[in-house]
Every structure is written in C-alpha cells, then in structure tokens.
Amino acid sequence: MRIYNTATRQVEEFTTYVPRLARGYVCGITPYDHMHVGHGRVYVFFDIFRRYLERLGYEVRLVINFTDIDDKIINRAKEEFGHEAYKRWREIPERYIAEYFEMTKKLYIKPAYAYPRVTENVEDMVKWISTLVEKGYAYVAPDGSVYFEVAKVPNYGVLSRQKIEELVAGARVEPEPGKRNPLDFALWKSWTPGEPWWDSPWCPGRPGWHLECVVMSTKHLGAPFDFHGGGADLIFPHHENEIAIARAYFGVDNFARYWIHVGYLTVRGEKMSKSLGNIITLREVLSKHSGEALRLAYAMSHYRKPMEFTYELLQQAEDMAKTLYTAYDELSQALRDAGEKDQEPLAQEALKYAEAFYGALDDDMSTPEAVQQLYGMARYIISTVLHKIEKISRETALTILNKYVEMADVLGVLERRQIPKELEEVVKTLVEVRAKLRQERQYQLADYIRQRLAELGVELHDFGPRTYYTYRR
Ligand SMILES: Nc1ncnc2c1ncn2[C@@H]1O[C@H](COP(=O)(O)OP(=O)(O)OP(=O)(O)O)[C@@H](O)[C@H]1O
Numbered sequence: 001m002r003i004y005n006t007a008t009r010q011v012e013e014f015t016t017y018v019p020r021l022a023r024g025y026v027c028g029i030t031p032y033d034h035m036h037v038g039h040g041r042v043y044v045f046f047d048i049f050r051r052y053l054e055r056l057g058y059e060v061r062l063v064i065n066f067t068d069i070d071d072k073i074i075n076r077a078k079e080e081f082g083h084e085a086y087k088r089w090r091e092i093p094e095r096y097i098a099e100y101f102e103m104t105k106k107l108y109i110k111p112a113y114a115y116p117r118v119t120e121n122v123e124d125m126v127k128w129i130s131t132l133v134e135k136g137y138a139y140v141a142p143d144g145s146v147y148f149e150v151a152k153v154p155n156y157g158v159l160s161r162q163k164i165e166e167l168v169a170g171a172r173v174e175p176e177p178g179k180r181n182p183l184d185f186a187l188w189k190s191w192t193p194g195e196p197w198w199d200s201p202w203c204p205g206r207p208g209w210h211l212e213c214v215v216m217s218t219k220h221l222g223a224p225f226d227f228h229g230g231g232a233d234l235i236f237p238h239h240e241n242e243i244a245i246a247r248a249y250f251g252v253d254n255f256a257r258y259w260i261h262v263g264y265l266t267v268r269g270e271k272m273s274k275s276l277g278n279i280i281t282l283r284e285v286l287s288k289h290s291g292e293a294l295r296l297a298y299a300m301s302h303y304r305k306p307m308e309f310t311y312e313l314l315q316q317a318e319d320m321a322k323t324l325y326t327a328y329d330e331l332s333q334a335l336r337d338a339g340e341k342d343q344e345p346l347a348q349e350a351l352k353y354a355e356a357f358y359g360a361l362d363d364d365m366s367t368p369e370a371v372q373q374l375y376g377m378a379r380y381i382i383s384t385v386l387h388k389i390e391k392i393s394r395e396t397a398l399t400i401l402n403k404y405v406e407m408a409d410v411l412g413v414l415e416r417r418q419i420p421k422e423l424e425e426v427v428k429t430l431v432e433v434r435a436k437l438r439q440e441r442q443y444q445l446a447d448y449i450r451q452r453l454a455e456l457g458v459e460l461h462d463f464g465p466r467t468y469y470t471y472r473r
C-alpha cells in the first residue's frame with residue numbers, strides 16, 4: 001500500500017522494519033475535558049488504517065498514550081476543586097480517560113496494544129533527561145528546569161520544513177527567561193507551589209510534553225518504529241521536537257519512518273477546538289447516532305483534507321449504514337434460496353466492487369472511494385443478487401457475502417450483524433404466516449403483519465414469492 005509521509009512530503013510505498021509487523025504510535029488525548037468530534041476523527045482514522053494493515057496480513061502494534069498531567073489538567077482541577085486541587089487533581093484524568101474508553105468502544109475502535117500514561121513513566125523520563133544532559137543536548141536553567149537545545153541537532157526543522165532562523169523570526173515561540181534560544185523547549189518543568197510534582201536530580205517538577213511521547217512510544221515499540229501519527233496541528237512543534245529528542249538520544253535520523261497526519265475537523269470552516277468554543281462532544285453525537293454512522297461520516301472525507309462536520313452529513317451516513325445492513329441481512333437469508341450452479345456471472349460483477357475498494361485504500365487510504373464501493377456493492381446485492389439468487393450457486397452467494405463482510409470489517413461497520421436468535425425465529429414464523437395469507441389472497445391481513453413488523457423495526461421485502469427482512473439496529 002501507499003501512504004503520504006509528512007516527513008518526505010510524498011506518497012510512499014509502506015514497508016515495515018520487521019516484515020509482517022507494523023508498529024505505530026498515535027498521540028493520545030489530554031484528558032481534561034469531554035472528547036469532541038474532532039478527536040474522534042483522528043482515532044477512527046488510525047483504527048481504519050490499522051484494520052486495513054491487518055487485512056493485508058500485518059500484526060499491528062498500535063500504542064496510544066494519555067497525557068494525564070498537563071497545565072490544562074491542573075487548571076481544570078483548580079477550577080473544580082479549588083484549594084483541594086492538589087489532593088484531588090487525579091480525578092480529572094481518571095474521569096476523561098474512562099470517557100475515552102466509553103466513546104472509543106461506541107465507535108468500534110479496536111483496543112490498542114498499550115495505553116501508556118505519563119504519570120506511570122516519570123522515572124524513565126527522568127533517566128532520559130539525565131542522558132540528554134550528559135550528552136550535551138540539554139541544559140539546566142537556574143530555576144531547575146531542563147531545556148532541550150535545538151541548535152545542537154543538525155537537522156532541526158526536517159518535519160515541518162522550517163529553518164531555525166525563520167522560526168525565531170516568525171516569533172511563534174515566546175522567549176523565556178532561562179532559555180538559550182526561544183525555540184528550546186522544556187524537558188523538565190520546575191515545580192509551581194500547589195501543583196503536582198515528581199522528584200528529579202534538578203528540582204521537583206514534571207516532564208515536558210514532547211519528551212513524554214518519545215519515551216512512551218519507544219518504550220513499547222523500540223526505535224526506530226514504523227509510523228507515528230496524530231492531528232495535523234501536532235506537526236509543529238510537537239512532532240518536530242519529538243524527532244529532535246530521539247535523534248539526540250538514539251542517534252537515529254528519524255525514529256519513525258512514516259509520519260501520518262489527519263486534517264482538521266471543522267465547524268463552519270473553523271477547527272473544532274475547545275478554545276474556540278465550537279465543540280460538539282462525542283457523547284452528544286453518539287447518544288443520537290450510531291458509532292457506525294459517525295465512522296462512515298468520517299470515512300467520507302479523505303483523512304488529509306479538512307472535514308466539515310454537520311448533522312446532515314451524519315444523517316446521510318446513517319441512511320447509508322441502514323442500506324449496508326439491509327444488504328447483509330437479506331443476502332444472509334437468501335443463501336438458502338441459492339441455486340445449484342451459476343447461470344449468471346453475478347460474482348464477477350460483485351467482486352469488482354471489492355477490487356476497487358482495496359485499490360482505493362491502497363492509494364493513500366482513500367476511504368471516500370472505499371465507502372462508495374462498499375455502498376455500491378450493497379446496492380448491487382439488493383438490486384440484483386437478491387432478485388437472481390436462484391441463478392447462482394450457494395457457494396457463489398456465500399463468496400459474495402463473505403467479501404462484503406470482509407470489506408465492511410475494514411471500515412469497522414456492520415459491527416452489529418447479529419440479530420437476536422429469538423427475534424429471528426419469531427420473524428421467520430410471521431413471514432411464513434404472511435406468505436400463507438397471501439396465497440389465500442388475504443391481502444389485508446398480510447399487509448397488517450408487514451405494517452406491524454415495520455413499526456417494530458423489521459422491514460419485509462418481497463422478491464416474487466420470497467420474502468427477506470432487515471432489522472433496524
Ligand atoms: N478539530 C480537530 N480535528 C482533527 N483533529 C483534532 C481536532 N482537535 C484535536 N485534534 C487531535 O486530537 C488529538 C488529541 O488532542 P488533544 O487532547 O491534545 O486535544 P486538543 O488539540 O487540545 O483539543 P482542543 O483544542 O479542542 O482542546 C490530537 O491528535 C489532536 O491533533
């Protein structure tokens with residue numbers, strides 16, 4: 001497969017250091033508030049990427065961290081707990097990490113290989129800083145903070161394609177007392193009274209964000225590993241600085257081969273962000289819509305492009321999900337009506353969608369095209385395969401169904417395929433009764449059954465004498 005690499009600004013062939021094993025790290029949330037739809041875009045994209053790699057035969061080790069100590073968490077704790085913040089601040093990350101697991105489950109995001117937390121890795125981080133100081137890449141400021149000296153790294157700016165001088169002139173970073181260069185960043189932040197702290201050789205304090213991600217990713221994945229990702233806002237300074245730290249520590253040019261960045265999710269053209277006050281929480285959206293509809297809505301935009309979020313889009317995705325289930329439910333039931341041998345080349349036609357689907361994902365994860373192909377296959381099943389089921393063998397029908405499910409599994413939809421057994425039996429019985437009534441020309445009663453079932457979420461579709469049904473999830 002081919003994927004765009006921010007580090008080279010090119011679409012490249014994806015290969016891994018260890019054959020058949022893909023190791024990746026995605027920057028996780030800072031758990032200080034509700035997750036919003038913008039966060040969901042990032043983690044769903046990497047879930048689809050991971051599912052696709054698995055389909056290609058890779059074992060995927062995906063690590064997602066929690067930045068569970070941060071200014072934003074401390075501020076939130078002060079707002080909420082006042083003078084008790086010092087004692088109770090951990091309740092904030094606990095609450096929103098729990099929400100992360102709840103929401104990602106609703107979004108059918110597969111569990112990660114590891115979920116490291118900053119607070120559980122501070123000791124390792126301190127060791128790293130000591131090494132960086134010893135190697136001459138970091139210096140201790142008078143207040144006990146430790147800074148990374150970017151000028152010591154020869155290719156600083158490789159990822160964001162910026163030169164040190166331009167960055168300084170651009171004044172995107174504030175000069176701070178104790179720093180030799182405004183671009184230098186804290187590896188260790190000295191303690192502020194009333195705030196959480198950990199011990200270190202320099203002063204009580206806590207680690208800096210960029211260092212945290214390098215330590216946690218390489219701890220679980222080694223260095224170098226295959227891909228590193230996050231939202232596009234992380235390219236600079238976060239990922240640039242991660243690369244600089246890893247270069248200093250390991251002496252490797254780049255500790256991750258592919259850098260993959262997801263574009264912004266926007267509302268009226270503006271990035272969805274807490275600070276802009278335009279967030280829509282995942283909890284809110286997922287209380288009204290299925291996780292599958294939201295996944296489809298995300299997939300309808302290419303991951304590198306901005307994506308405008310609207311409820312109309314979500315409704316469109318919901319309708320699409322419904323069609324996907326109809327095709328699945330009814331083709332599963334139609335298997336029993338399949339013929340002896342293939343009289344029509346339906347499989348060849350159906351499998352063209354699969355070919356185009358995988359071709360699209362192969363080409364820099366073109367999920368919008370993949371969604372269209374899956375949807376196209378669903379419509380082909382409904383409009384053609386179900387009508388002509390007697391003209392193909394059971395084996396062929398099963399091949400089509402299996403391919404269809406396999407594609408859905410890559411996008412993480414049709415996750416609720418199972419219809420409760422009891423319900424299935426009851427509906428089957430009613431469908432039989434209705435067929436009898438129709439034979440006896442008791443159309444009014446037959447229609448009554450169909451209407452009552454529709455009200456209960458079971459839709460019947462007649463194909464000549466055969467009737468298949470779909471169940472509203
Ligand atoms: N609107 C958005 N669109 C796409 N990705 C986003 C958006 N907002 C945040 N992200 C990504 O979500 C991940 C988690 O980010 P983090 O917890 O740091 O949130 P954040 O950027 O602080 O969000 P906010 O600005 O709303 O507080 C990061 O990879 C970040 O790039």
Ligand SMILES: [Zn+2]
Binds near residue numbers: 028213
């Ligand atoms: Zn990170």
